[in-house]
Amino acid sequence: AQSVTQPDIHITVSEGASLELRCNYSYGATPYLFWYVQSPGQGLQLLLKYFSGDTLVQGIKGFEAEFKRSQSSFNLRKPSVHWSDAAEYFCAVDYSGGYQKVTFGIGTKLQVIP
Amino acid sequence: DAGVTQSPTHLIKTRGQQVTLRCSPKSGHDTVSWYQQALGQGPQFIFQYYEEEERQRGNFPDRFSGHQFPNYSSELNVNALLLGDSALYLCASSSPVNTEAFFGQGTRLTVV
Numbered sequence: 001a002q003s004v005t006q007p008d009i010h011i012t013v014s015e016g017a018s019l020e021l022r023c024n025y026s027y028g029a030t031p032y033l034f035w036y037v038q039s040p041g042q043g044l045q046l047l048l049k050y051f052s053g054d055t056l057v058q059g060i061k062g063f064e065a066e067f068k069r070s071q072s073s074f075n076l077r078k079p080s081v082h083w084s085d086a087a088e089y090f091c092a093v094d095y096s097g098g099y100q101k102v103t104f105g106i107g108t109k110l111q112v113i114p
Numbered sequence: 115d116a117g118v119t120q121s122p123t124h125l126i127k128t129r130g131q132q133v134t135l136r137c138s139p140k141s142g143h144d145t146v147s148w149y150q151q152a153l154g155q156g157p158q159f160i161f162q163y164y165e166e167e168e169r170q171r172g173n174f175p176d177r178f179s180g181h182q183f184p185n186y187s188s189e190l191n192v193n194a195l196l197l198g199d200s201a202l203y204l205c206a207s208s209s210p211v212n213t214e215a216f217f218g219q220g221t222r223l224t225v226v
Contacts, residue, residue: 046216099170
């Protein structure tokens with residue numbers, strides 16, 4: 001079965017520190033890959049997406065992600081975290097060829113401390 | 115542009131009842147997908163509607179059904195509610211030319 005793994009359920013970082021959230025997807029044809037962010041009580045906002053081409057993808061709010069086929073990974077990074085980045089982050093994959101049947105990871109909850 | 119709108123925002127139902135949730139897609143989008151997000155979990159794909167037909171379905175029982183109207187809006191119906199159906203239900207819209215999905219704020223369903 002197609003799946004996506006986010007090994008870190010909860011991460012705490014200091015404001016201004018760098019951030020990396022891990023994501024691994026099940027081996028197979030390269031899916032469409034996404035990172036979403038969800039603030040408490042809110043819907044999901046797309047941070048960035050990868051379909052093909054350059055493996056380093058830039059997104060909104062200063063986030064970037066790197067697709068590594070050899071590791072089946074799509075890790076999210078940010079060089080300097082702001083307090084407003086505290087939220088839950090979901091990695092997601094679409095194996096349906098872009099028809100938006102998306103499988104989400106369990107999410108990583110980010111806490112930012114001053 | 116109003117984006118994806120869902121109604122109601124919150125709902126409380128009794129076990130065994132039926133519920134209908136509504137979604138209006140973003141302007142220009144013709145595809146609507148529904149997701150269930152239980153507490154502490156990632157969203158799970160329920161089904162997707164395109165051209166008023168169910169195009170794809172996730173691993174959900176037949177108690178979950180839907181409909182898409184000619185204006186592309188959609189409804190999610192859940193019959194014989196169980197306590198385990200308590201969740202945030204998210205609607206996402208997309209279009210064939212843009213594989214990015216836009217999500218609504220969700221409907222919080224509580225079954226008591």
